[in-house]
Amino acid sequence: MDNIYSNGVATVETEGHSKYDEIVLSQDFQQLLAEKRKFVIPYVIFFTVYSLILPFLALYADVMNKEVVGGITWAWIYGISFIPVSLLICTRYTKKAAYFDEKVKKLLENGGK
Amino acid sequence: MNVKVVILFAIILISTILITYYASKRTKTAGSFYTAGGELKSWQNGLALAGDFMSASTFLGLIGAFSLMGFDGFYLMYPSLVTFLVLLFIIAEPLRNLGKYTLGDMITARYKFKQVRGITAVNTIIISIFYMLAQLVAAGALFKLLLGIPFNISVVIVGIAMLIFVLFGGMTATSWVQMIKAILLVGGTFVLFLIVMAQFDFNFIGIFSKMKTATPLGDAYLHAGVKYTNGWEAASLTLGLLLGTAGLPHVLTRFLTVPNAQVARKSVVWVMWIIGCFHVMVIFLGFGAAKLVGSKNIIEANPAGNMAAPLLAKLVGGDFMFAFISAVSFATIIAVVAGIVVTGATAFSHDIYNEIFKKGKATEQQQMRMVRVAAIVITFISILLSVSLQKFNVAFLASLVFTLAASSNLPVILFTIYWRKFNKTGAVVGMLAGLIGTLVLVAISPNVWSPVPGEALFTGKPLFPLASPGIISIPFGFLAAYIGTLIGRDKYSEQETNFAEILVKSHTGKDIERLVDN
Numbered sequence: 001m002d003n004i005y006s007n008g009v010a011t012v013e014t015e016g017h018s019k020y021d022e023i024v025l026s027q028d029f030q031q032l033l034a035e036k037r038k039f040v041i042p043y044v045i046f047f048t049v050y051s052l053i054l055p056f057l058a059l060y061a062d063v064m065n066k067e068v069v070g071g072i073t074w075a076w077i078y079g080i081s082f083i084p085v086s087l088l089i090c091t092r093y094t095k096k097a098a099y100f101d102e103k104v105k106k107l108l109e110n111g112g113k
Numbered sequence: 114m115n116v117k118v119v120i121l122f123a124i125i126l127i128s129t130i131l132i133t134y135y136a137s138k139r140t141k142t143a144g145s146f147y148t149a150g151g152e153l154k155s156w157q158n159g160l161a162l163a164g165d166f167m168s169a170s171t172f173l174g175l176i177g178a179f180s181l182m183g184f185d186g187f188y189l190m191y192p193s194l195v196t197f198l199v200l201l202f203i204i205a206e207p208l209r210n211l212g213k214y215t216l217g218d219m220i221t222a223r224y225k226f227k228q229v230r231g232i233t234a235v236n237t238i239i240i241s242i243f244y245m246l247a248q249l250v251a252a253g254a255l256f257k258l259l260l261g262i263p264f265n266i267s268v269v270i271v272g273i274a275m276l277i278f279v280l281f282g283g284m285t286a287t288s289w290v291q292m293i294k295a296i297l298l299v300g301g302t303f304v305l306f307l308i309v310m311a312q313f314d315f316n317f318i319g320i321f322s323k324m325k326t327a328t329p330l331g332d333a334y335l336h337a338g339v340k341y342t343n344g345w346e347a348a349s350l351t352l353g354l355l356l357g358t359a360g361l362p363h364v365l366t367r368f369l370t371v372p373n374a375q376v377a378r379k380s381v382v383w384v385m386w387i388i389g390c391f392h393v394m395v396i397f398l399g400f401g402a403a404k405l406v407g408s409k410n411i412i413e414a415n416p417a418g419n420m421a422a423p424l425l426a427k428l429v430g431g432d433f434m435f436a437f438i439s440a441v442s443f444a445t446i447i448a449v450v451a452g453i454v455v456t457g458a459t460a461f462s463h464d465i466y467n468e469i470f471k472k473g474k475a476t477e478q479q480q481m482r483m484v485r486v487a488a489i490v491i492t493f494i495s496i497l498l499s500v501s502l503q504k505f506n507v508a509f510l511a512s513l514v515f516t517l518a519a520s521s522n523l524p525v526i527l528f529t530i531y532w533r534k535f536n537k538t539g540a541v542v543g544m545l546a547g548l549i550g551t552l553v554l555v556a557i558s559p560n561v562w563s564p565v566p567g568e569a570l571f572t573g574k575p576l577f578p579l580a581s582p583g584i585i586s587i588p589f590g591f592l593a594a595y596i597g598t599l600i601g602r603d604k605y606s607e608q609e610t611n612f613a614e615i616l617v618k619s620h621t622g623k624d625i626e627r628l629v630d631n
Contacts, residue, residue: 023617051192055347058337059344070318071323072321076321079187086198087385090198104620
């Protein structure tokens with residue numbers, strides 16, 4: 001999965017270039033893919049890892065069971081944090097996606113050149 | 114039986130019939146039956162997604178889980194919010210840009226082979242039936258507990274009530290029922306939340322100290338390890354739920370009911386805010402149930418904790434609140450089941466009947482007839498199976514479906530969109546291996562085997578130690594798709610690939626077609 005977007009670029013095996021191949025090879029499209037990749041991959045890795053390590057931390061890291069206030073431990077704060085963190089990432093995405101929409105619009109206006 | 118319950122159930126049934134009447138007038142073509150004509154707005158689809166996704170196990174199961182397991186309830190809850198980020202970041206927009214009516218459409222946009230479409234459709238139908246079973250078994254158990262209606266009759270009532278509006282109103286009626294159900298569910302939960310928190314003087318921090326002594330577990334209630342003592346088991350469950358939604362056909366179909374990627378994206382934002390707010394309330398309702406109803410009473414009513422929310426409603430809100438929560442549960446199950454049936458029936462009518470048998474030449478009338486027949490058959494099979502599976506644990510059935518979807522559909526969806534070298538063999542092998550691999554792991558897991566006689570289907574030592582196979586079966590699905598691609602490499606390397614087209618369309622939308630054609 002290391003180069004999920006860039007795979008489309010490498011080579012065009014077919015003899016005749018289709019219009020789609022031209023768009024893929026265009027600089028604008030390549031730039032769009034690169035920017036998307038740079039934005040998407042770190043976030044996906046982050047929220048996957050953030051989700052999967054809680055069970056291990058909560059079970060095996062003593063510090064997680066230290067109380068912060070009342071009966072609330074760090075593990076609870078971590079667990080509840082999924083709600084604001086997810087919504088924050090969601091908002092980040094929509095902002096960035098609006099920017100990508102603009103790029104796509106320009107790309108279409110230029111006819112993929 | 115409680116009169117208020119009957120009246121509220123009747124109101125829900127009558128409103129669904131009214132919706133159906135309105136929807137049936139708009140359901141004239143197969144396309145409008147399959148995906149509501151692809152005309153929904155983002156708030157509509159966001160609510161419908163919430164209604165589609167929040168099943169009985171979300172509502173009753175999560176509150177029950179927090180009430181009985183304390184901290185361990187989180188493992189069932191947060192992945193079902195984060196999973197929408199998976200959809201948002203990598204699936205929703207390409208799916209909208211490439212698909213038409215079904216998942217099969219999207220995969221075959223790249224591999225124009227009937228086998229690929231056929232396997233995708235069969236896979237969709239199998240996952241749909243499994244998920245429907247989980248819902249029907251939940252419905253049967255629930256109404257037996259809530260209203261004293263026998264299991265078999267409850268299942269049949271839910272099945273028929275759902276079929277009526279699916280048959281006449283298709284996806285339009287289903288979507289509206291899901292939207293209204295989502296509003297009822299979140300609204301009802303909010304009212305219950307206010308009443309319960311009033312009992313704790315709205316002290317959201319103080320309630321934690323109270324929980325230390327509220328249950329027989331004492332301090333341990335607030336710490337991890339009440340139910341899941343093995344980190345790998347909990348992580349495996351989490352992974353299945355995290356990735357499963359992105360492979361669930363009935364959830365994916367919801368992105369085909371909107372006109373474009375922007376609306377698909379905005380509907381995910383809607384559903385995430387709705388579910389996020391819901392999750393906050395779930396934690397405190399779980400606490401409220403544990404403290405006010407008491408774990409002894411909760412377990413007595415249902416060992417899995419499914420009755421925690423209705424019992425809490427009865428205690429703090431009296432008969433009316435109890436009736437209301439029961440009615441909301443009824444609407445919840447009907448709405449979810451309807452979404453699954455429309456998806457399964459569409460896969461049959463559109464993919465198998467029209468595209469494969471009729472080579473895409475079936476008339477509107479033929480397709481409309483076939484999708485209705487398929488809906489009836491799928492419902493019938495599910496009702497029959499659920500009657501024989503009524504002793505099964507509902508949460509287990511539901512989590513199995515998520516893992517199935519994540520192991521068989523997700524690898525193929527991701528590789529189709531993002532991997533240039535992926536080919537037909539990879540798609541076929543990946544899907545079948547993910548499906549069969551998961552089922553085999555479940556068949557040799559502690560769900561089916563227990564050394565203690567009577568605790569599981571068979572007596573004996575389980576060969577596979579984890580109850581949730583996700584952490585093995587999901588990577589296995591990806592690996593199988595990869596190996597299949599290597600095997601098919603020579604056969605398909607010469608072939609012209611349309612990956613450039615897929616890549617361009619998935620990032621820019623279908624409008625590009627007009628541009629390219631000129």
